[in-house]
Amino acid sequence: MIQITGTFLDEITHDIPSQNWGHREWTKDFDAMKAVGINTVILIRAGYDHHCTFDSVVLQKKRRMLPTYTDLVDIFLTEAERCDMQFYFGTYDSGKYWINGDYQAEADLNKAFCDEVMERYGHRKAFNGWYICHEINTFNNGMMQVYEDLSTHLRGLKQQPILISPYIKGVLQFGAEAISLDRHIREWEQVFARIEGIVDIVAFQDGQVPFHELKDYLQANAALAKRHHITSWSNVESFERTFPIKFPPLDYRRLRYKMEQAHAAGVEKLITFEFSHFMSPNSIYPAAHHLYNRYQEWLTDQKNGLADL
Amino acid sequence: MIQITGTFLDEITHDIPSQNWGHREWTKDFDAMKAVGINTVILIRAGYDHHCTFDSVVLQKKRRMLPTYTDLVDIFLTEAERCDMQFYFGTYDSGKYWINGDYQAEADLNKAFCDEVMERYGHRKAFNGWYICHEINTFNNGMMQVYEDLSTHLRGLKQQPILISPYIKGVLQFGAEAISLDRHIREWEQVFARIEGIVDIVAFQDGQVPFHELKDYLQANAALAKRHHITSWSNVESFERTFPIKFPPLDYRRLRYKMEQAHAAGVEKLITFEFSHFMSPNSIYPAAHHLYNRYQEWLTDQKNGLADL
Amino acid sequence: MIQITGTFLDEITHDIPSQNWGHREWTKDFDAMKAVGINTVILIRAGYDHHCTFDSVVLQKKRRMLPTYTDLVDIFLTEAERCDMQFYFGTYDSGKYWINGDYQAEADLNKAFCDEVMERYGHRKAFNGWYICHEINTFNNGMMQVYEDLSTHLRGLKQQPILISPYIKGVLQFGAEAISLDRHIREWEQVFARIEGIVDIVAFQDGQVPFHELKDYLQANAALAKRHHITSWSNVESFERTFPIKFPPLDYRRLRYKMEQAHAAGVEKLITFEFSHFMSPNSIYPAAHHLYNRYQEWLTDQKNGLADL
Numbered sequence: 031m032i033q034i035t036g037t038f039l040d041e042i043t044h045d046i047p048s049q050n051w052g053h054r055e056w057t058k059d060f061d062a063m064k065a066v067g068i069n070t071v072i073l074i075r076a077g078y079d080h081h082c083t084f085d086s087v088v089l090q091k092k093r094r095m096l097p098t099y100t101d102l103v104d105i106f107l108t109e110a111e112r113c114d115m116q117f118y119f120g121t122y123d124s125g126k127y128w129i130n131g132d133y134q135a136e137a138d139l140n141k142a143f144c145d146e147v148m149e150r151y152g153h154r155k156a157f158n159g160w161y162i163c164h165e166i167n168t169f170n171n172g173m174m175q176v177y178e179d180l181s182t183h184l185r186g187l188k189q190q191p192i193l194i195s196p197y198i199k200g201v202l203q204f205g206a207e208a209i210s211l212d213r214h215i216r217e218w219e220q221v222f223a224r225i226e227g228i229v230d231i232v233a234f235q236d237g238q239v240p241f242h243e244l245k246d247y248l249q250a251n252a253a254l255a256k257r258h259h260i261t262s263w264s265n266v267e268s269f270e271r272t273f274p275i276k277f278p279p280l281d282y283r284r285l286r287y288k289m290e291q292a293h294a295a296g297v298e299k300l301i302t303f304e305f306s307h308f309m310s311p312n313s314i315y316p317a318a319h320h321l322y323n324r325y326q327e328w329l330t331d332q333k334n335g336l337a338d339l
Numbered sequence: 340m341i342q343i344t345g346t347f348l349d350e351i352t353h354d355i356p357s358q359n360w361g362h363r364e365w366t367k368d369f370d371a372m373k374a375v376g377i378n379t380v381i382l383i384r385a386g387y388d389h390h391c392t393f394d395s396v397v398l399q400k401k402r403r404m405l406p407t408y409t410d411l412v413d414i415f416l417t418e419a420e421r422c423d424m425q426f427y428f429g430t431y432d433s434g435k436y437w438i439n440g441d442y443q444a445e446a447d448l449n450k451a452f453c454d455e456v457m458e459r460y461g462h463r464k465a466f467n468g469w470y471i472c473h474e475i476n477t478f479n480n481g482m483m484q485v486y487e488d489l490s491t492h493l494r495g496l497k498q499q500p501i502l503i504s505p506y507i508k509g510v511l512q513f514g515a516e517a518i519s520l521d522r523h524i525r526e527w528e529q530v531f532a533r534i535e536g537i538v539d540i541v542a543f544q545d546g547q548v549p550f551h552e553l554k555d556y557l558q559a560n561a562a563l564a565k566r567h568h569i570t571s572w573s574n575v576e577s578f579e580r581t582f583p584i585k586f587p588p589l590d591y592r593r594l595r596y597k598m599e600q601a602h603a604a605g606v607e608k609l610i611t612f613e614f615s616h617f618m619s620p621n622s623i624y625p626a627a628h629h630l631y632n633r634y635q636e637w638l639t640d641q642k643n644g645l646a647d648l
Numbered sequence: 649m650i651q652i653t654g655t656f657l658d659e660i661t662h663d664i665p666s667q668n669w670g671h672r673e674w675t676k677d678f679d680a681m682k683a684v685g686i687n688t689v690i691l692i693r694a695g696y697d698h699h700c701t702f703d704s705v706v707l708q709k710k711r712r713m714l715p716t717y718t719d720l721v722d723i724f725l726t727e728a729e730r731c732d733m734q735f736y737f738g739t740y741d742s743g744k745y746w747i748n749g750d751y752q753a754e755a756d757l758n759k760a761f762c763d764e765v766m767e768r769y770g771h772r773k774a775f776n777g778w779y780i781c782h783e784i785n786t787f788n789n790g791m792m793q794v795y796e797d798l799s800t801h802l803r804g805l806k807q808q809p810i811l812i813s814p815y816i817k818g819v820l821q822f823g824a825e826a827i828s829l830d831r832h833i834r835e836w837e838q839v840f841a842r843i844e845g846i847v848d849i850v851a852f853q854d855g856q857v858p859f860h861e862l863k864d865y866l867q868a869n870a871a872l873a874k875r876h877h878i879t880s881w882s883n884v885e886s887f888e889r890t891f892p893i894k895f896p897p898l899d900y901r902r903l904r905y906k907m908e909q910a911h912a913a914g915v916e917k918l919i920t921f922e923f924s925h926f927m928s929p930n931s932i933y934p935a936a937h938h939l940y941n942r943y944q945e946w947l948t949d950q951k952n953g954l955a956d957l
Contacts (some may be wrong), residue, residue, distance in 0.1 A: 047584060047590075048589070048626060048631055049589065050590065050626050050630040050632075051629055052632065052636065055629065065544060080549075080550060096596055097592070097596060115666035240698075241714040242714070271666060272665075273585060273664075275664060275892060279668065281718075282668045283716065286717060287714055314624070316625075316667075316933075317665060320669055320670075353890070355891075356897070357897075358935050359897065359899065359941075360938055364938065406902065406905060469951060584893060586892070624934075
């Protein structure tokens with residue numbers, strides 16, 4: 031069975047519009063996730079810049095934070111518990127310190143923030159993973175230090191898997207500045223050597239390279255991870271990156287093709303960014319409702335042995 | 340009670356897509372407005388460039404106008420009357436004369452146009468305000484002349500409040516060309532000195548400055564207006580300005596935060612651009628339906644004394 | 649009766665998001681088309697770059713094609729037959745050869761591809777036209793060769809009308825690089841002289857020129873076509889080209905105005921790009937649902953003699 035069993039949760043972005051859901055709408059969406067086999071939810075980030083998913087005392091001391099009015103982390107944990115899902119907690123992205131090269135400030139603020147998180151939510155049954163939200167596409171020594179520093183701290187707080195979801199410096203996002211597959215492998219050989227033992231799971235985003243080159247990247251990434259004893263997941267993006275509207279739900283055929291390719295490359299789990307906007311029957315984008323139907327039909331065909339690869 | 344009690348009406352824009360509503364859909368939307376306490380509707384502009392909200396003989400003489408097929412001003416007045424609302428009439432924006440520095444042509448065409456408007460709609464019960472639609476962000480001598488000229492003419496036609504809704508030359512819209520708060524205050528000291536007695540109400544747009552700087556701008560604007568005996572409203576924009584999709588409905592948390600800040604700054608009334616696309620249960624954007632629900636819940640909490648500030 | 653009686657079918661684009669429809673949704677949409685008088689459907693292109701509407705053996709030999717999972721051409725033909733419509737088959741656009749100036753490769757691959765198409769679908773009752781999908785806006789000698797070569801081949805396969813749908817190098821798409829009406833006429837005099845006898849129907853896209861100049865272009869195009877014994881249709885685009893969101897459904901007033909102008913210019917048939925995204929009650933864009941209602945009301949008014957021009 032080729033199936034997406036994890037999704038990011040996203041209500042704190044700067045490039046994907048808010049759906050303006052309350053607890054009731056999230057409840058409904060967790061039901062829809064469960065109905066298609068999702069057992070893992072990953073908070074894309076607990077906070078970004080002046081925004082946070084709950085009123086963090088630690089962040090309020092350092093930054094001018096906007097009020098949150100509701101505790102999204104509590105809602106997500108409650109729903110994950112109700113639906114028997116594992117919850118991965120995504121860290122805070124300052125949108126500032128690490129961008130300006132101050133990696134230590136980024137790590138330090140996150141460590142204090144995660145202490146607070148641990149105190150507030152550490153006992154919650156669904157809390158089963160850490161997700162370090164800072165994304166990289168090539169080797170970056172500063173970020174290696176953040177990963178090392180944060181990983182040690184997080185393992186001290188709670189022993190549970192640490193996940194990252196990097197991206198490829200591919201032509202669909204970087205055009206002429208994209209790097210070749212060879213260069214990608216060289217960069218990531220360096221990264222994997224450094225994060226071995228620090229990070230447990232790597233889920234590459236799959237939307238930066240052309241569809242007909244995806245297979246090669248998926249296989250290279252899986253091989254690199256294996257060599258360094260790191261678990262491979264694939265982040266099967268469910269949105270289109272290359273359309274004038276940024277970003278609509280993905281064409282069903284592309285979603286299925288990418289899932290089949292990731293499966294063939296031997297990754298252990300398929301997750302997506304992200305169900306609620308781009309694949310859900312509750313999404314603000316009607317094309318997502320249809321994608322959900324197409325996806326469900328395929329799952330049914332697979333169960334009945336009717337889907338060929 | 341912190342509440343939006345006015346909204347712009349917009350079906351003549353160049354940057355927000357048409358919802359393709361007929362009279363029936365507008366009726367339904369006025370009902371939705373009324374249900375959340377809106378008592379004032381402001382036509383964003385009666386015409387723009389080759390487009391108009393009714394077949395104006397005056398404009399047809401000067402410009403090559405497209406047919407309108409329906410009289411939107413009549414529909415809006417009829418609905419406002421049915422719902423006991425005040426209607427503010429927005430003037431014509433040539434998209435041409437004033438852009439090219441010919442302020443006199445802009446004022447002259449508008450004066451003739453408003454004569455026609457007065458004849459067609461002046462007797463209507465809901466017709467209770469003028470809105471001069473030309474927006475400025477800093478001192479502009481040509482526009483001061485338009486305001487003066489037009490204001491005198493409009494007061495001669497019908498004694499009712501004259502509203503403008505300027506914007507801030509802030510970083511969210513102007514990036515590196517944005518001006519500082521100090522410069523903003525200096526510019527607007529000049530403007531307010533000039534429009535005192537000419538314009539009755541100023542409703543600054545609130546979407547051009549970062550959320551954590553908004554408070555300072557709101558307070559500065561309210562103080563300036565007060566000093567010059569002009570009424571302050573706030574135009575609480577209900578759309579996001581900074582997303583790749585231009586423009587989705589605003590995140591509920593941001594809407595509420597901006598309303599709370601405007602209320603704290605002491606403005607007399609909150610209006611929005613605009614209800615029907617961005618906050619309505621009838622909007623073509625489903626995120627607006629959810630925003631409506633979140634907003635209604637907050638109003639209910641306020642009524643029940645459950646909302647803390 | 650001024651009415652759109654044809655529409656393109658589009659699920660293979662690079663700039664308009666997928667609706668993720670399955671056969672059931674297409675059935676429903678063909679019903680909606682029929683209800684407003686559509687009797688002709690035109691596949692915008694059978695394939696583009698690595699994507700195809702069915703698993704073509706010919707394309708798979710030359711290009712790395714993505715799997716299709718479903719046969720869209722069969723679905724479209726089945727629905728067209730059920731609804732008594734004529735189906736025009738759109739050719740393959742490599743997105744590569746002709747872009748790089750290798751017109752012969754584009755023609756050769758298309759000839760082999762159309763042989764395969766003929767074998768698979770040539771016997772189908774609804775299959776009644778060819779649509780050469782490569783679009784031009786000015787004279788282009790390489791494309792003239794493609795048209796000639798392909799037209800001869802297609803006429804050899806099946807005698808049925810050959811349609812093209814060119815565009816105007818107008819300011820709404822090309823800004824400062826747009827050409828004047830005079831230059832447009834000179835360019836197209838050359839094109840029409842060359843395609844006379846090669847192409848049977850020309851349906852210019854109508855969205856690249858300002859609304860107030862459209863009349864002149866429509867009349868010039870109709871006159872050119874008439875002089876060269878080619879049938880004129882108009883491709884009444886049902887989407888907005890100039891909004892920040894690319895592309896929303898068109899404002900009803902603009903659709904109607906363009907249809908009236910095309911009718912006045914004497915074109916034989918109005919088609920649109922395209923019904924299912926931009927005018928359909930089943931569209932992922934709710935503004936399209938309202939456009940459908942407005943359009944239907946106008947058709948009813950025309951039937952009842954209530955619509956004035």
